[in-house]
């Protein structure tokens with residue numbers, strides 16, 4: 001594992017943008033080893049013994065926070081969780097103050113989730129420790145894209161040449177952005193499907209194809225990734241009604257028929273059943289990878305913690 005991590009040339013993991021194909025492959029290969037480890041009865045290792053990981057979450061989270069905590073503990077690190085209610089944050093000043101306070105406690109890795117795009121990057125410039133972006137605004141959520149990639153790779157053997165449709169609220173989705181970067185770097189074709197109001201302008205510059213019709217966009221897709229309507233990031237109304245949204249953009253068995261016959265479906269969670277995805281389809285073990293994504297999340301986060309802990313120690317700092 002040491003040779004692996006020495007080739008990861010970043011001090012922080014702030015996004016997928018800027019990583020190389022080789023670096024992504026290294027993280028996925030290491031994650032794969034941790035999937036096997038996590039399926040053993042004795043899951044605990046001492047790889048990060050003596051290291052301190054702080055999870056600093058300024059936004060709610062179930063999967064990301066829990067899996068980073070489990071990941072750190074399974075590697076033998078001391079893990080502290082701090083949740084900060086968004087409403088009590090005085091933006092800017094409080095963020096830096098909090099960061100400097102934590103910095104003084106000499107953590108080795110800080111995992112940060114924040115509602116503002118760019119906030120995690122800003123923090124990383126003020127701290128001595130390695131920083132992992134646990135999701136910043138609608139910017140990036142790198143570990144989600146890595147766990148999605150690992151899930152697809154295990155089922156399809158690789159990512160190159162696959163057609164992946166990402167559907168729904170692209171505008172507010174950091175998951176979409178990180179996946180677009182990762183899939184492009186790894187040689188997959190990306191299609192974005194959603195209403196014009198939820199599609200960022202000029203997104204086609206990222207080399208994706210844009211569709212506003214589910215059946216046309218899904219045609220020939222290998223993987224269908226559904227996204228949640230991020231109402232907490234919306235000011236005003238972006239869709240006429242939930243019923244109408246489901247009718248045109250909700251994934252059900254009928255619309256899925258347009259994709260390849262063996263197409264698999266994914267969702268980063270939390271899911272809004274009956275809004276962006278039909279409830280029965282979400283639970284269909286022949287089509288849905290949603291539970292597997294959660295399992296892969298722990299392994300991917302172990303790989304990221306392990307890699308950054310070693311990279312930091314080895315003074316390979318890049319960005």
Ligand code: ASP
Nearest residue numbers: 135141175228268269270
């Ligand atoms: N859990 C993902 C995120 O934090 C997706 C979502 O919230 O809809 O971005």
